[in-house]
Amino acid sequence: MSEVTPKQAMLKHFVATAFAYDKPDQLAVAVSGGGDSMALLHLMAEWAEEEKIRLWAVTVNHGLRPEAAQEARFVSEVAQQLQVKHTTLTWSGWSGQGNLQDAARRARYRLMADWAKAQGINTIALAHTADDQAETFFMRLARASGIDGLTGMQRRRVSDGITWVRPLLMQERFELRQYLRDLRQPWIDDPSNDNEAFDRIKARRAMEELSTLGIDIHVVGRVMDHLGQVRSALDFATHDHALDCVSEDRGDLILNRRRFAEGAPEINRRLVAHALRWIASADYGPRGMKLQEFLSAMMRGRDATLHGVRLLGAKRAFD
Structure with missing residues (x-):
């Protein structure tokens, strides 16, 4: 050619x-x-x-x-x-x-x-x-x-x-x-x-x-671009929230439950999913009802396990 x-x-x-x-x-x-x-x-x-x-x-x-x-x-x-x-x-x-x-x-x-x-x-x-x-x-x-x-x-x-x-x-x-x-x-x-x-x-x-x-490929592509911008904004807000309520101690993540509760539900969900993925060294974080049940256990101060990560409600958020 x-x-x-x-x-x-x-x-x-x-x-x-x-x-x-x-x-x-x-x-x-x-x-x-x-x-x-x-x-x-x-x-x-x-x-x-x-x-x-x-x-x-x-x-x-x-x-x-x-x-x-x-x-x-x-x-x-x-x-x-x-x-x-x-x-x-x-x-x-x-x-x-x-x-x-x-x-x-x-x-x-x-x-x-x-x-x-x-x-x-x-x-x-x-x-x-x-x-x-x-x-x-x-x-x-x-x-x-x-x-x-x-x-x-x-x-x-x-x-x-x-x-x-x-x-x-x-x-x-x-x-x-x-x-x-x-x-x-x-x-x-x-x-x-x-x-x-x-x-x-x-x-x-x-x-x-x-x-x-x-509704064609171009329209769907633009919608996905808009959603990508929303995701970036949510990630930014989640990062700020993590700085306010999470600390790290020798591989454990310590959660301030009072400050965590001040976050919006979607921000809290993303924060916990990212934290579980980080601790488990996994490509993806957990989703759906299992994640929601884990969040509920956190807010009640109960122990729970998800994604190979153990939650100690009384002291630590993750172990």
Whole structure:
């Protein structure tokens, strides 16, 4: 391709911007063979070559479809053409019980994180798009998620010692497929993307209906941005409240119950959730009724346990 189009230049800009302030010596890109990740692989390969950064491509074969092994080989061949080293990780842990997509997602992240750390890689790029973000919004809305859940996926997040980066989170799926068509690069459509037994596909179909009301990806994105600003304000207020009523003593958090009670309910809920997550060294804090019951025990001065953290009502808030 001799001439770079404005759209291609914009996509390259988004990739470069994602790593502008924290450029690693080496990193990996997760590639399934689908349109989104195949586009990201091409963009990352070009950027990494220009920046003299060592790039890996990693594919997870969940072992759930006979075609998966062939798709992994397809990714390997494309990566080789781009002079990107490729590896395939295999998951064989599905028990047949529970939520398949959630179990596969958790396994995928765990496998990639373990592999990356073994290679000395601390950054992995993911190909989530604006479409994925909007679908996530409706899935979480259906679960009555709060502000944090409805703000969607973060562009950059540290979990399990790995920085997960989503350079294309503001790009639409059709734009990436057009980019691949311009490159004459094929991709593989996962048949599970048409399986309406999965919540994400249900959300995708619902969005098609909602578009008649003017509710599209762009509108949902703006709503999520507004909610993100609300979350930032709540986090700021929670931090101030913590400074006023919480102190730390050799790994324990000591709570002044009188000052804590002066806080607004949402601020108190966030403070306790963050505290439990901090003590437990967990990626996420507890939610829902269990958290509410823990808060009630705190206010009554009773002992309780949640998230692997013990509450001593008489003396200490957490132990």
